[in-house]
Amino acid sequence: MRRPHMNDHRRLGRELGLFDTDPLIGAGLPYWLPDGATVRHTLEEYIRDVERRAGYRHVYSPVLGKRELYEISGHWAHYRDDMFPPMELGGEQVVLRPSLCPHHAVIYRSRARSYRELPLRLAELGGMYRSELSGVLGGLTRVRAIQLNDAHVFCTLDQVAEEAAAALELIRRAYRALGITPVRYRLSLPGPGAKYVAAPGKWRRSTALLTDVLDGSGLPYEAVEGEAAFYGPKIDVQVADGAGRESTLSTVQVDFHQPERFELHYIGADGDRHRPVMVHRSIIGSVERAVAHLIEEHGGAFPPWLAPFQLVALPVSEAELPGAQALLRECARLGLRAEIAGPERGSLGARIRAARLVPYQAVIGAREATAGQVALRLRDGRRLEPRPAADVLSRVSGPVQGNSTELWAVDS
Template sequence: MPGAFPCGHSPSSSEETHMYDHRKLGRELGLFDTDPLIGSGLPYWLPDGAIVRHSLEEYIRAVERRAGYRHVYSPVLGKRELYEISGHWSHYSDDMYPAMDLGGEQVVLRPSLCPHHAVIYRSRSHSYRELPLRLAELGGMYRSELSGVLGGLTRVRCIQLNDAHIFCTLEQVADEAAAALDLIAAAYRAMGITASRYRLSLPGPGGKYIAAPEKWQRSIKLLTEVLDRSGLPYESADGEAAFYGPKIDIQVVDHAGREATLSTVQIDFHQPEQFDLHYIGADGAKHRPVMVHRSIIGSVERAVAQLIEVHGGAFPAWLAPVQVVVLPISETEEAAAARLAENCSDAGLRVAVIGAEAGSLGARIRENRSVPYQFVLGPAETANGAVAVRLRDGRRLPAQPAPEAVDRVRALVETHDTRLWAD
């Protein structure tokens, strides 16, 4: 049945603060699963889960294109030397998979995309007129997580990260970091989720971090200015920075009150120097760019986990695996139902027809109550080219012309509106 809740349950307004365990509900909804033969921390996506994931990916790519990002693809493997240069091998190797011998070389499953993007930037010469250059990728990366911390989609060993790296001048850094925060806020509104807090993640004691006090001070000062300018409340946390620089972490909480980082904005003076990146300035001389790392929706896995926990399977319409279910009252209306479903599909909507053979109308309505829109067709609607619309929240709208109903739903979906209906 399309997108049904366990036991036919749908969240009511009085339950909107309730959180769901995505590990249990995600499997019950047929979104993802795991298998011992594939391995721990390596979930696979079922068809409905793949739809949610594709919708998120399409959304964020479109958002990035409009914001001036250029998308790239890079390999999930790299030579060990790549990560020695970036600093990952000396500062992050405990979280990396062992190097593999391949054709006389050692290669590593990448733990991060930033070294690849630094190499992509370095492959061409750049002028100050091209900056900021924003390179984005929805790419795989791999973390050697211990089995004891793995769970559902929040802690996995293979991550699809919505990553980007902005190469810019020092004068552009603050504006680029602030713009990334704006994109994060817009994405959270579209997904219907809320940050639990903003964290300025700073270095702590020990050898985990690069020894470059001046770079740390400059980065921390810039990120603090960005946060202060944004007006967002935030807390500082020692020991939570990346090994190469501080970051702004946008935190979310799960059903058990556990906190995790979903989105980040980071400022990096280290890797541009390590990879000898430069651009030609207005003076004709070489200058070092600054690298801004940012992830708007974080990893797809963790984003979907948060969506399940917050919405309980009742996703915003643009993310719902099935957006419209057409319910003919009897066999007499099934031809009209098929035509209406085709019109929905032509409008880009995900639609299913549940005919009378599946049970009474009341039973079909209950079984599909998690679908955002139910289009009911009886003799009167069919005769008048109309449809009776039921919304997931229980509202029943007056019969209206079928093309008008389709257009309204399409508009809400295309604009990633979290409202079910706009008057």
């Protein structure tokens, strides 16, 4: 059994009211509590915005597909042991999808495509399902129902390197905003056996492309056999938990296999049909694993923009409650998540300790209420002299709106 460490997300996630599980729902199927749902929603919206700005178009696709879909993609032959068994439906067999790529391939081929449309970048935050054994399930890191930040770029051969490099840069940018430090970059290659598609030429081409991308990035990396996807090699971005256990969070993959299997094509400048290449990429991988890592990386003290509550108003007594309520209304107008921790929750000191993970604590005493001010305490221990509430909220909004990991470089 996995041994807990100090910032183990399974313990912290429950203590902080982020997620939980119930035997009636089942193993590997956690549910999200309001604060955890806020973190998840904020993370998902951040990723969607990053993708939109990078030229991705978002789609939705069903979590079910006919067995034949996965026979064509190769998942049924190479990945069946990790899939849930088929369900009989109207004389057909349907399967909970283990991956989103077959659906995106079908979306691509839903109409004729021209080289002028390429690269076509399709993204989705979609559900997928893995039939994980009970012994490996735990918290949010190994689950059976997964929300995946997935995307597939359909492009020409000479666009592959640029698209893969751009995807890698998106991952690095997101890590800076999230405060994530990868432990290493891995070029994941095939190993021996029937686990992988038998197409030596395609493997050589795709491996050469990803090798060039890594070499061009200047990042140190190591090549590891036996870690590729069944259809192609990957760049895997590895992270580690507090106990040193390593896992893959983000990935970039080159796939010549599925475009051929699904008979994808585009009309080139020469008027002939050509085969596109699929670049698979995921900025944060599964939302579940990403949040698990963020809990452990930050000990529950999320970056200000990601925190469940960004500010807590602390009226010293009941008399200052109207001032705290006015502050909350202004927070809502500015898009800041805030709550009031009033005297009914205990002494001011006890409330400050209870809110230790909230980035900003706004203390409102009699003097501050009269002057329309707050005395701001930052999560890192800094205390500021009372200043106008509007000025405080304006400055707090900066790191929140800018997706910064910094609290606020204040002038004193």
